């Protein structure tokens with residue numbers, strides 16, 4: 001019996017604090033690249049499928065200065081492509097901040113450095129302070145849904161120049177004539193988008209290979225996974241549904257519970273409030289308001305979380321994957337180095353020996 005292909009990746013902590021807002025995490029490092037390189041190399045060695053980093057231009061007002069120190073995603077992933085051999089290397093790009101011809105070439109570069117392991121998380125941006133800092137917020141700038149309309153053209157341009165020796169384009173936002181921009185990537189980069197509004201999800205299921213779903217309850221997650229699959233199928237496309245999940249994995253359940261309690265004792269409540277406020281600012285939708293409430297209840301954990309020793313973590317992951325139909329999970333860790341080592345040694349092999357198998361290798365490395 002062959003199992004279902006499940007992709008397992010790592011959301012790298014390109015910013016201080018990772019996905020935990022607390023004084024009590026080891027992620028308050030200064031040497032961000034070194035920490036991420038070691039995490040990516042462990043992920044590569046133990047057989048994870050991809051590593052991805054976010055794009056963040058401004059941190060949060062908070063006691064721990066959460067995400068006030070972040071590196072740039074594409075350049076970091078180029079470094080990590082050189083430092084790894086097998087794992088997919090996915091960078092995040094804000095579409096309104098970067099000209100598509102520049103991004104087309106950046107991805108061709110990442111494709112060659114990584115020998116076919118490149119990927120891009122496409123983001124339109126949504127946080128006022130962040131876009132304002134880039135000069136991209138205000139009456140003369142695009143509103144939420146328009147940013148997705150823009151992004152459709154942005155991606156038309158990238159895919160168009162890759163497919164043509166001399167590219168012409170006449171759109172609402174881009175007017176291009178005789179663009180010559182070789183080389184195209186040898187392997188088409190994986191495209192991801194985490195937009196979860198109706199417009200965002202429509203873009204994702206029309207143009208990307210993978211979407212992100214969220215939810216605290218398994219049935220809700222299952223419905224969202226089914227929605228991504230259905231929207232993709234309606235367009236004749238196979239779109240994968242991933243979720244983000246924090247793992248607090250220790251040698252025993254008791255040790256993991258102690259770690260969770262310690263993190264929550266040190267919760268950066270000012271940071272939690274400011275990230276919840278950013279969610280409440282998004283176009284008023286019930287799910288974003290609910291997310292803000294959930295964030296406050298989690299006391300420092302920014303995503304859904306599973307805590308336990310290896311056996312517990314494996315059981316919970318199997319239940320999650322079986323009951324939701326997810327195609328993949330992108331993990332964040334309370335401690336990436338020790339967590340990834342333990343996960344790689346004592347969870348991953350068992351998880352992949354039964355109902356769930358690894359996808360085909362992403363690169364030619």
Ligand SMILES: Cc1cc2nc3c(=O)[nH]c(=O)nc-3n(C[C@H](O)[C@H](O)[C@H](O)COP(=O)(O)O)c2cc1C
Nearest residue numbers: 054055092123124125126194195196197200212244
């Ligand atoms: C896994 C994941 C990664 C994301 N990465 C980024 C990022 O790096 N930068 C960013 O500005 N937004 C990021 N976002 C936000 C999404 O791109 C998106 O804007 C958000 O989910 C709201 O959906 P909407 O744009 O359709 O309203 C991320 C969201 C998720 C779930």
